[in-house]
Amino acid sequence: MLSTRPKIAELTFQLYGRTLHPELFQTYKSRTVKRGKPGSKPADGSGSGSASEPGGGYEAKLSITSAGHAIEWRYDGLVLTEIATSAQDLLPERRRLMCHSLRGEQNDQVECRGGVTYRVNFSLESVDAKAFYTFQNEIMLAGAKEGMLHQFDSSGRFGLGALSYVNVQSRDRSMLVQALHTFPDDYAIVKTQSVFKLP
Incomplete structure (x- = not known):
């Protein structure tokens, strides 16, 4: 399967208050992060327990996609889905909370x-x-140690394929996700940093 990047002029960054069907984008790698114990009982043993009570937690699925990445984050019935994607991808408008061109x-x-x-x-x-080649090499080294890394096929214009790197730092009350995506044909780098924080 050929895996190359879209043009940088087509890139968008969106957030939804819902899940998105996985067939809407092509996924190359994914990872699930769970923090705490959703549905666990409080320390005193009372009540049925829920993700919002002490001992509750969140869950997230992080994916590297053809145009960037997707993060589906869940906590106590709330779902947030972040996606860095191509404007050519036909995504729904229902419950879209933000939409920005990546510029x-x-x-x-x-x-x-x-x-x-x-x-x-x-x-x-x-x-x-x-600077681009130096940055690309640094991402390759970082990806070998931690996080999730995917190297795309070369578009043919240059011998170098694009990279996507996603790293997550999860804490009991927050999750920080850093993503880096390279676009060799344009010598361009997309950097994102997202924080999902519990009350």
Whole structure:
């Protein structure tokens, strides 16, 4: 299966308050993170326990996709789905909480029910060839040690295939996800940092 990148002019960053059907994007690698014990009983043994009580937790599925990445985060009945993708991908508009073209540097935040907060910072940087190759090598080294890494096929214009790297840091009350995506044909790098925070 050929796995190359879309053009950087087509890139968008979106957040949904729902799940997205996995057939809407092509997934190359994925990983699940669970923190705490959803549905566990409180320490004193009383009550039925839920993800919002002490001992509760969250779960997230992180995926590297053809255009970037997808994160589906769940906590106490709340679902947030972040996706860096191509504008050519026909994604639903229902319950879309944010939609940005990936240009320059941007920040956004969404306050959700129950005091859950979502914050994101993302940027598209164009660099010279030397800086690009140095950055690409650094990602390869980092991906060999931790996180999730995927190397795409070369588009044919250059012998170098694009890279996607996703690293997650999970804590009891928050999850930080850093993603890096390279676009060799344009000497461009997409960087995102997302924080999902419990009240």
